[in-house]
Amino acid sequence: MNTLYVDGRRAALPGASSLPMTVFIVDDDVSVREAIESLLQHEGYEVKSFVRADAFLEQPEVTGASCLLLDIGLPGLTGLELQKTLSVERPAMPIIFVTGRRDAPTVVRAMKAGAVEFLTKPFEDDALLDAVRAAIERSEGLVVRERRKAAIKHKYRELTPREREVLSLILRGFLNREIGDELGISEITVKAHRGQVMRKMEAESLADLIHMAGDGEI
Known part of the structure; x- marks a missing residue:
């Protein structure tokens, strides 16, 4: 280059x-x-x-x-x-x-x-x-x-406590049903929280979230 x-x-x-x-x-x-x-x-x-x-x-x-x-x-x-x-x-x-x-x-x-x-x-x-x-x-x-890390940390702070719980379980490899069982909520509710997490974190895929976590940014 x-x-x-x-x-x-x-x-x-x-x-x-x-x-x-x-x-x-x-x-x-x-x-x-x-x-x-x-x-x-x-x-x-x-x-x-x-x-x-x-x-x-x-x-x-x-x-x-x-x-x-x-x-x-x-x-x-x-x-x-x-x-x-x-x-x-x-x-x-x-x-x-x-x-x-x-x-x-x-x-x-x-x-x-x-x-x-x-x-x-x-x-x-x-x-x-x-x-x-x-x-x-x-x-x-x-x-x-x-700058990228600071931006991601800012997005993470915008998540609700429940959304952070869902994100934590997503990163641990839990499926939607398993997340629902763990948190005592329905699978539909999990999907809604998951969608909010993806939107707020501006992640296009699970791989994006894993990459953010792997860099110690969330």
Whole structure:
């Protein structure tokens, strides 16, 4: 599948939805920070730069795809400490470490904690751009998935208590008659509840419901 990057947005196919792309930079080296910012803006990314990790954390989360270019040695909160915080607070934001030092234990620790790339200064522009594109695509997938999960959870909350009971039994493989026996209601009533469940959850088949449950979304 060809990927297009236009005006700070990524579009996979004509007519497909696109998400704004934001790259955050946290690096106390002003020359490096400004060079990266210029390069990424030229490629159409929205860029936000910070000297310290705590200043970055004060910024609200973006709604679209994003990634973070993060230095290891920062004043105050270190890069690795910020990575640990973000793994909980912003799991859909991939991290690319950029640093002037590269020791094996630090690299291993960063990668095990989920970093998508580790670049040593000075690095080639193409290496940085390739890493950012991969990180943004990964973030986009995570954002889309989280939006889908949130939408399904909202639909689930719209079900009545009885409809949730019916749904639970459907997912356990109960037939309509068995659901009726379990809940003390008629099979006709079960069918009515089942129809409401399918409508409210916007499921076309039992497989759809099973898929939602399998992803932990209901």
